Amino acid sequence: MNPDDEFSEFGEQLRRPLDVKLSEFQRNGRLKHLILASQLDSELLERLRRMADMIRHLSRTRQGNLRLKGLLAHRRAMLYFTQPSTRTFLSFMAACQILGVTCNEVRDAATSSESKRESRMDSIRMFSSYFDVIIMRTVIPCFSECCAFLMNRLESASMRSVPIINAGSGADEHPTQALLDMYTILRTFSEDYTQESKPSRFVAQQSGKPVEAGPGHKTYLFCGDLGRGRTVRSLASVLSQYEKVRMFFVSPDNDVLRMERKLLERLRNSGVECEEFHSLDATIDGRPILEEADCLYMTRIQREHNSSVDEQNQSEMNLADFRITPERTSRMRSWAPIMHPFPRDSVTGEIPVSIDADPRAMYFRQARNGMWARAALLVHMFDASEELMEIYSNRQFHQAT
Numbered sequence: 092m093n094p095d096d097e098f099s100e101f102g103e104q105l106r107r108p109l110d111v112k113l114s115e116f117q118r119n120g121r122l123k124h125l126i127l128a129s130q131l132d133s134e135l136l137e138r139l140r141r142m143a144d145m146i147r148h149l150s151r152t153r154q155g156n157l158r159l160k161g162l163l164a165h166r167r168a169m170l171y172f173t174q175p176s177t178r179t180f181l182s183f184m185a186a187c188q189i190l191g192v193t194c195n196e197v198r199d200a201a202t203s204s205e206s207k208r209e210s211r212m213d214s215i216r217m218f219s220s221y222f223d224v225i226i227m228r229t230v231i232p233c234f235s236e237c238c239a240f241l242m243n244r245l246e247s248a249s250m251r252s253v254p255i256i257n258a259g260s261g262a263d264e265h266p267t268q269a270l271l272d273m274y275t276i277l278r279t280f281s282e283d284y285t286q287e288s289k290p291s292r293f294v295a296q297q298s299g300k301p302v303e304a305g306p307g308h309k310t311y312l313f314c315g316d317l318g319r320g321r322t323v324r325s326l327a328s329v330l331s332q333y334e335k336v337r338m339f340f341v342s343p344d345n346d347v348l349r350m351e352r353k354l355l356e357r358l359r360n361s362g363v364e365c366e367e368f369h370s371l372d373a374t375i376d377g378r379p380i381l382e383e384a385d386c387l388y389m390t391r392i393q394r395e396h397n398s399s400v401d402e403q404n405q406s407e408m409n410l411a412d413f414r415i416t417p418e419r420t421s422r423m424r425s426w427a428p429i430m431h432p433f434p435r436d437s438v439t440g441e442i443p444v445s446i447d448a449d450p451r452a453m454y455f456r457q458a459r460n461g462m463w464a465r466a467a468l469l470v471h472m473f474d475a476s477e478e479l480m481e482i483y484s485n486r487q488f489h490q491a492t
């Protein structure tokens with residue numbers, strides 16, 4: 092079936108203004124579904140950060156782990172990932188395991204009844220009969236959003252309905268990656284990590300000149316495939332809510348790879364100072380952009396989306412301008428984390444392994460942060476935050492192992 096026909100019944104709902112849609116994805120001050128990065132406001136991010144910290148802290152002891160495992164042991168999750176994934180899939184699965192959530196998976200539509208011409212919407216509704224949450228990644232941009240509309244429709248008809256979590260929708264959105272990126276940024280630019288952080292953890296304040304706490308008042312440099320990188324789109328949207336944010340977008344000068352015009356306009360309208368460049372060595376007002384950045388967010392070129400024309404164009408590009416090198420990192424601020432959603436491209440080498448030992452290299456910790464942040468998200472969505480806080484504040488068992 093043509094996907095356009097398949098989702099046409101939701102066309103009108105999809106086209107409504109963002110604020111109307113956002114209110115439908117919330118319930119009683121909590122997320123009912125997580126579909127769009129714009130749902131992650133600063134207050135919610137702070138709440139999730141605190142919960143993620145509690146979970147990581149509790150998981151250091153056997154007793155803490157056992158208590159966490161009981162928290163959502165009565166819940167079941169469906170991981171419907173028909174697009175390749177390593178980190179998002181495994182960290183969601185690990186998050187479920189930490190909280191005692193039982194999970195099952197469909198990773199290839201050919202192994203489901205979609206191969207018998209079942210519509211995708213019927214498959215999703217079927218999952219909702221057996222599971223308590225559907226975590227989904229597909230190549231179709233609007234699919235998870237339509238699933239949330241379907242669940243809301245079922246709920247209004249007093250039928251069974253479960254939360255939908257968008258774990259990557261085509262080249263469009265990746266809100267849970269934005270969540271873990273923000274968790275990493277909040278931790279890096281936080282003031283209160285003295286007693287709980289391990290001495291090796293990189294905290295901006297400890298690495299040179301004091302830098303203003305929090306994500307605001309900072310310059311973020313995004314580099315790579317900004318046109319098709321959904322992680323950049325989602326993170327930039329979330330960061331745009333903070334004060335005095337400047338964003339530098341470094342990509343090849345090419346319609347496919349540079350930042351989408353509409354998104355740039357939206358960011359500018361929300362007060363972000365945006366500048367575009369075509370090399371990491373570019374300057375602004377005579378100063379190298381690398382020296383101005385408080386955070387560097389690298390991405391790979393998403394070759395799987397290439398047409399043969401794109402392939403041809405890219406084979407003629409000099410991608411060296413979009414790679415970091417020890418020489419380039421030596422010019423960066425001592426407090427600027429180097430982030431990447433991963434996977435990195437081992438052939439293009441936008442971040443060579445020689446950078447991994449740099450204390451600012453955040454990407455492996457960023458990936459691990461995804462597990463804690465996604466666990467916190469599940470606790471929040473299943474309304475178990477108070478129970479988590481109770482377990483956390485009742486920590487005599489921390490010393491038990």
Ligand code: NCD
Binds near residue numbers: 259322
């Ligand atoms: C990203 C994705 O799938 O969008 N990976 C991830 O979820 N960590 C980035 C990418 O594939 O380049």
